[in-house]
Amino acid sequence: MTNVPTHWYNIAVDLPKPLPPPMDPYEGESRITLLNRIMPSELLHQEFTALQYVPIPEEVRDIYARLGRPTPLRRARGLERLIGNGVKIYYKFEGALPGGSHKLNTAVPQVYYAFRDGAKEVATETGAGQWGLAVSIAAALIGVKATVFMTKSSFMSKRQRVLFMRTYGATVYPSPSEVTKYGIEALKANPNHPGSLGLAISEAIDYTLQGEGRRYIPGSVLEFVLMHQTVIGQEAIEQIPEEPDLVVGCVGGGSNFAGLTYPFIGAKLRGEGFEGTRFLAVESKAAPKLTQGRYEYDFPDSGGLLPMIRMLTLGHNYVPPPSHAAGLRYHGAAPSLSLLVREGIVEARAYTQEEALEAGVMFARSEGIVPAPESSHAIRAVIDEARRMPKGSVILFNLSGHGLLDPDAYERVS
């Protein structure tokens, strides 16, 4: 019987090299100082903690359990048969959570810490909507208001997710919006701006600063977000009956990939197992920061409101092509993941949305679960790798979400 983990795992203290500190740009106000005004205090502590394992508050563990943690680890026997070469495939099904994705793992503690700071409202950004939905659920359960800035292209194409967020009581704005100066500027420059996650972050921060009792909570990239997600991998280590040869996850900013893999990678770095295990991060060719990005200091948001972090990045003004519907649109990867890729501990690969969604359809028809388009990138890599691996090899991947609210994406390939 697997239990809800008692701690989150902080990989920073096991990395082969130190994470470079965040940095203020030379012009303008200190962004590091700004963090004090916008973020829940406990999250800042966690971002800079020296602890290897950070205790999970009982209230958060309780909500994790109520929402369905531990999530199931399943054997993809249908997909194995389809590939047909005797490779064993396991997946951790984060789509089993009520939001349909892994995002609740960090939404719950972030909203909890905001509430503990006395916040009445949390503001955030969302791309395809999984994060916004998770925040909406967590806010409803904990008793604060949620305001979500959703990239406009997704706002238009993923109406059900908008309606779900509103069902949980959230206010949802398409980004660029007309409620923040960053949105107004973007609309002025391009009235048909499709939105980007970086811009939505800037809008959520600006909105937070406009009112009292608001806190900004981020969905990815920052290290504490990745740390909260490590409940996935800790559970998986307990659940999986054999050591995987390959662990795979998709990457937008890096949180679901980190959530599954970091407990495995940490053990490997400490010499405590998984010596032969490979780790593969799969991104979209629409935002290929891991395979084509530069490793440098950059802003996590397009408005440049947050401190600069050193990461693999395509530049904070990068806007993915509007035709891209399959998520993973973010311009950068979390600093720890960027470092692991640079050090060769994590491999990276990029797929087009067509390649990914074809794999998603194969998975749906062989396993009965329509995967989130983002997760389909991981599935594409699993299928390609499985075809090359010898019989008896073991693959584990993160099915980070289901795709029941993403039929628009699959319409292109089915």
Add this chain to the structure above:
Amino acid sequence: MGISRPSLGLYLTATYPSIRHFIEVLNGVRGLVDFLEIGIPTGNPKYDGPVIRVTHHGAELKGLEAVKVVDDYGRYSRVPVLMGYVADYVDSLNETASVARSVNAVSILFPDLIFDYPELIDRYVEVMVSNGLRPSFFISSKTPYKLVKRLSEYNPLFIYLGLYAATGIKLPIYVEQNVTTIRGIIGDTFLVVGFAVNNPDMVKSLIKAGADGVVVGTAFIQRMSNLESALSLLKWLRGGLP
């Protein structure tokens, strides 16, 4: 040469705001601090907060020329240490160490060394030792345990833990918990902590958590236009030492 436990240290940027004022301050702090960190003015103080950045940009002289305005820092403190960005000295480490030696500094601390030039660590130690200096290392709270342990095994003058993300900017971080964690890894190695230290209660709690020395920089520099007020701050902070 070691530092007494517990200790109060002071950070100053060489020749800020002017050569004359810098030397006046050095004379004033004699006997009030146990060790001195003398910043080498740089055009790119990337990991510093806004106040210290201003001192780098506003120093009368730049680079090692600024440090050389004093021929013997030992006159002002038993343990003077130079502090600079190794990015400026990657190709001239030996010459930099030689300058440090010539002004009687006992070490050079490079805050960017382990983050931006980890492959230089061994060479840095070799250069320090061959010039009769002790190595010293800057770490952040998230520095990997293995590296922290390795740094402590170089017999450094000290390991400096930056308490916050940048100098002078306080965040809601459990700094004492981080100090205790690092202390648990480095054994008896002298542990200096700093960034945004501005009151004796903080000094006291950091020492209690496991620090051996506490450095003040930003809070002092903010008062430097009134030397008496700045010196009073040091006396006040010393009250936090056990």
